[in-house]
Amino acid sequence: xxxxxxxxxxTYVAHALAVAAAAMVLVWCIHFRGGVAxxxxxxxxxxxxxxxxxxxxxxxxxxxxxxxxxxLPTWKHDTTKLIHLILHAIALVLGAVGIYCAFKFHNxxxxxxxxxxxxxxxxxxxxxxxxxxxxxxxxxFFPRASPNVRKGVLPWHILFGIFVYILALATAELGxxxxxxxxxxxxxDKYGAEAFLVNFTALVVVxxxxxxxxxxxxxxxxxxxxxxxxxxxx
Numbered sequence: 331x332x333x334x335x336x337x338x339x340x341t342y343v344a345h346a347l348a349v350a351a352a353a354m355v356l357v358w359c360i361h362f363r364g365g366v367a368x369x370x371x372x373x374x375x376x377x378x379x380x381x382x383x384x385x386x387x388x389x390x391x392x393x394x395x396x397x398x399x400x401x402l403p404t405w406k407h408d409t410t411k412l413i414h415l416i417l418h419a420i421a422l423v424l425g426a427v428g429i430y431c432a433f434k435f436h437n438x439x440x441x442x443x444x445x446x447x448x449x450x451x452x453x454x455x456x457x458x459x460x461x462x463x464x465x466x467x468x469x470x471f472f473p474r475a476s477p478n479v480r481k482g483v484l485p486w487h488i489l490f491g492i493f494v495y496i497l498a499l500a501t502a503e504l505g506x507x508x509x510x511x512x513x514x515x516x517x518x519d520k521y522g523a524e525a526f527l528v529n530f531t532a533l534v535v536v537x538x539x540x541x542x543x544x545x546x547x548x549x550x551x552x553x554x555x556x557x558x559x560x561x562x563x564x
Contacts, residue, residue, distance in 0.1 A: 337400035340545035344397065347538035348390045354531040355385045362524045377435035380428050387424025389498055391417055393542045396495060403550035415471055418463050425456050448504040455497045462494055492546060499539040506532040
């Protein structure tokens with residue numbers, strides 16, 4: 331039983347929200363938090379790489395990989411499959427770099443690692459993401475399983491992919507909450523511009539993720555409705 335809607339409109343909404351979320355996280359990290367850097371005396375600049383890469387590089391690029399079949403429905407399946415694979419690979423690498431920057435910030439600042447639910451879910455999610463990518467590569471790309479096996483595991487591959495994606499969104503929301511709580515406990519105005527920006531960014535990410543999921547489970551085009559001819563009298 332389908333939703334009765336096409337994926338197209340939701341992909342448009344998702345792209346608009348992706349641009350908004352990317353712009354907002356950049357404004358937060360560059361304007362309010364001072365910028366981003368892999369090496370800096372101010373260790374907070376190293377941390378700032380983390381939310382930028384995790385949102386733009388990991389979640390948004392991962393979303394594009396999920397939606398590629400609905401964004402380019404007329405392209406050859408092998409082409410969209412390759413784009414899907416490459417985008418997920420880039421997202422996975424950038425996500426790993428983003429996590430590395432969080433560890434680097436903690437280590438150079440004398441802060442303990444892996445003590446929060448956000449960090450636990452983050453490590454778990456990117457590990458599941460990597461497993462999903464390897465499984466997809468081996469099963470659907472090279473060396474590829476038999477057609478019957480591919481047909482049988484495809485629904486599970488899609489279902490597990492959506493689960494990992496939702497888990498990544500939940501981890502991001504926990505990250506926004508955790509960082510904002512730390513900043514507010516250190517004196518940040520709870521009703522100031524930065525606090526509102528972080529909260530609104532988190533809301534945009536929720537709406538963005540919802541649009542991506544709906545687009546993923548909706549058909550690229552609706553089937554033509556069945557037209558029943560009247561029963562002949564004779």
